[in-house]
Amino acid sequence: MNVNFEYYKIFYYVAKYGSFTKAARALGSTQPNVTRAMNCLEQQLHNTLFIRTNRGIQLTPEGEQLYTHVSVAMAQLFIAEEELSDSASLTHGSVTIGATETALNIFLLCKLKAFRTAYPGIRLKIYNYSSPQAIAAVKSGKIDFAVLSTPVPAELPLHLTPLQSFREILIGGPSFSALSEKELCFSDLKKYPFICLGRETATFQFYNQLFLSQELELIPDTEAATTDQILPLVKNNLGLAFLPEPMALESLAKQEVLQIAISEKLPLRHICLVHDHQHPLNSGARELKKIILGERMD
Incomplete structure (x- = not known):
């Protein structure tokens, strides 16, 4: 049955107010237009929905049955409209992103704090991903976008926007203090236990290429699952490791590492932002992206 859904909306207001005139006023229409629409609805449904009286209208049993279902549908539509309105006004909603520990620690945390301060009603969900995992999640639409550390294996239609550069330094624990007075080369690292991220990460591939450029093979003595694990391992003298300088500064100042x-x-x-131009962002995600890119908030 191909019924004009606008008729159901008009029917809802007529039944709610018990009057064609009041329904027309609520809809911003006219009484003749409302009457005409209800006549069409009755004809299409092959049922009499109203009994017209001098005091207004009264629903027939068929009208009562229809109103039971239409009122539920309208209530759900009103809820949806309110939720969308809240989302557009940034009072409610959610944003889902992926991030590597490096990106989170040396760049993203302050941006998230600024976003939370500006939009406390927006929920944040942050996935701790390696770069390959994050790229897959952006492609599938599981997350709105990702903030990652290079190298990033991103291809069209994904777009990569550089945000901040950083350099990594070689650090060791107290047991390796004698090395602080020397200058090592890559080949020297083979003489000492070495800590690196796992082979499935982009960081491992980055250092593997560096070692290969020196005709060396990268074989870590300890493979860490996350960047956050590396510093405790170094502090406890499990080996040498490369770490983003900003993540090592506090421990260097405390002389916990050298x-x-x-x-x-x-x-x-x-650090870069990766997003898919073909994946539309909700208003909350758009505002967080603006903050991350350093754009002025509306």
Whole structure:
């Protein structure tokens, strides 16, 4: 049955107010238009829905049955409209993003704090991903976007926006204090236990390429699952490791770890935002993206 759904909306207001005139006023229409629409609805449903009286209208049993279902549907539509209105006004809603520990620690945390202060009603869900996992999640639409550390294996239609550069330093625990007075080269690292992220990460691939450029093979003695695990491992003298300098500064100041000079200059790495132009963002995600990109908030 191909019934004009606008008729159901008009029927809802007529039944609610018990009057064509009051329904027309609520709808911003006219009484003749409302009457005409209800006549059409009755004809299409092959049922009499109203009994017209001098005091207004009264629902027939068929009209009561229809109103039971239409009122439920209208209530759900009103709720949906309110939720969308709240989302557009940034009083409610949610944003889902992916982030590596490096990106979270040296860049993203302050941006999230600014967003939370500006929009306390928006819920945040942050997935702790490696770069390959985050790329897959952006492609599938599971997350709105990702903030990652390079290298990032992103291809069209994904778009990569650099946000901040950083350099990594070589650090060791107290047991390796004698090395702080030396300058090591990549080949020297083979003489000491070495800590690195797992082989499935983009960071491992980054260092693997560096080692290969020196005709060396990267074989870590300890593989960490996350960047956050590396510093405790170094502090406890399990080996040497490369770590983003901002993440090591506090421990360096406390002399819990020491920096070791290395002759080869490490390439700069970058924090970047990865998103899919084909994946529309809700209003909350758009505002967080603006803050991350350093754009002025509306």
